[in-house]
Amino acid sequence: MSQTVHAFTTDVPVWKPYVTPLDLDEASPEQLEALQVTPSNNKISDYVLVLAHDVETLKHRSPLFNGVMYNRGxxxxxxxxxxxxxxxxxxxxxxxxxxxxxxxxxxxxxxxxxxxxxxxxxxxxxxxxxxxxxxxxxxxxxxxxxxxxxxxxxxxxxxxxxxxxxxxxxxxxxxxxxxxxxxxxxxxxxx
Amino acid sequence: MAEDTDVVAAVVGIEPGSALAQVVNGRADIMALTQNTHDGALTPKDPGGLSHAERAALAWRIAKINDHKGFENHFEALLEQAGAPDNAVRLADIWFDGGSDARSRALIRHVDLVAHAPKDATRRDIELLQEAGLSDMDIVRLTELVAFVSYQIRVAFGLQLLRGIA
Structure with a gap:
């Protein structure tokens, strides 16, 4: 039985979606590209598979996120x-x-x-x-x-x-x- | 949207060559990706169950909830470009709750909740969208729209503050 976490913590919980994530077997070429699926990288989080339902934002969102959090200077x-x-x-x-x-x-x-x-x-x-x-x-x-x-x-x-x-x-x-x-x-x- | 458009720069009124423009140019890659996401959220090639007009109207509603005049004008213009059909225009009316149409009621309720008080959202709020007939794909599309527009408005709001010292 899993329990919802309500209090702030640094012990990272598991994220469970309320909607059904994309089934990779049904992914379009555009979705696969946005997910950057490669044989060596086949573990994709439920979160990203949920966002893949809106591929036209996800494909820009991933590089934007990395840039904002990790770019130089x-x-x-x-x-x-x-x-x-x-x-x-x-x-x-x-x-x-x-x-x-x-x-x-x-x-x-x-x-x-x-x-x-x-x-x-x-x-x-x-x-x-x-x-x-x-x-x-x-x-x-x-x-x-x-x-x-x-x-x-x-x-x-x-x-x-x-x-x-x-x-x-x-x-x-x-x-x-x-x-x-x-x-x-x-x-x-x-x- | 024309490819050389930058909605944030236009809404904030960043003058080319200004001190603020120089600061923002340091993150030109992020600003370009922000514009690309704007186009993906507002005018996607495959809009699914949320038309371009409905997206523009709901974005206009989000701009009103955030009390951001510049983005209100932008999304109103986008709604005009999408033909401004009556059933979409009504979604932008902050005093309209969807009336007798279950789908409109569900869209408006959820947009208002996620724009204004995402902290109050629960599983039940997603179930209400599903009960109103939205597919899980359209629920994600709708959520991305609210979430992205909330981001873009904050970027512009912050830059407007920054201009005061740049």
Missing amino acids: GLSRAEREIGAVGASIVNRCVYCAAVHASRYNQLTKDTEVIAAIFQDGVEAEIDPRLMAILRFSAKLSQCPPRAEPADLAALVEAGLSQAEILDLILSTSLFGWANRLMHTLGEPVRE
């Missing part, structure tokens, strides 16, 4: 993960928060920042630069977005360049997208 990878975590907390996507909080911990070899964020949300007592990043991310993630010039000024004050702020806008917005897929099309469970 600009904001550090760890700080992009804080943008992702801020959005995932606002949207209560427990799965996304788990994946990206644990990635932050791996990148920084630190668990205290995430523990503080999971306990106190945007009020967490963390390093001022991370606090400015988290708060901007949480406010941009509201609907309608609530980030203000003062929130941007706090980022500048904390030392972020304009290129770094752009990367934060992109990683935060990307999780406004990812959370709305992952949290509404399925749920995180423990088996």
Whole structure:
């Protein structure tokens, strides 16, 4: 019997879809290309197989996601993960928060920042630069977005360049997208 | 959409050669992929059970929910380009709940939920779409539309803030 995970955690759960994932045997050439199916890479997650139902967005979404989170220069990878975590907390996507909080911990070899964020949300007592990043991310993630010039000024004050702020806008917005897929099309469970 | 169109740049009003343009050019690849996804979500070659007009109308609705005037104008224009059939136009009316049409009711209910409060979504919300006759493929298409437009609006909103200091 599997159990739905409701509390934020860095112990990454299993994601179970509410809709039926694409059956690879029925995939079109365009879907296979978007999934980049090769003999050596035949393990595709249920999440990606669900998104493959809309191949005309998935084929651009995968490279976009990798670019926003991992491309060179600009904001550090760890700080992009804080943008992702801020959005995932606002949207209560427990799965996304788990994946990206644990990635932050791996990148920084630190668990205290995430523990503080999971306990106190945007009020967490963390390093001022991370606090400015988290708060901007949480406010941009509201609907309608609530980030203000003062929130941007706090980022500048904390030392972020304009290129770094752009990367934060992109990683935060990307999780406004990812959370709305992952949290509404399925749920995180423990088996 | 013409291939040289960049909706975010147009909505934000990024002047070529400006300080903001220079910053954004550092991520030109991401902006191009954002435009490609926009075209895939709004005007796909295979729209499945969600017409181009319905997509534009629902995107206009999402822009209203996000209180983003620039994107409201953009999606309204896209709806005009799609012929603006009455049954689609009504989907953009924020005071319309779908009336007596079960499919329209389900589409509007879900778009409003996922745009405004995705944290409140549960399995039951997907079942309601299925009960209204949507296929799982169309449920994914609809969700991608709401999720992508929510992303694109936040990118533009952030760039509009950034312009204040660029």
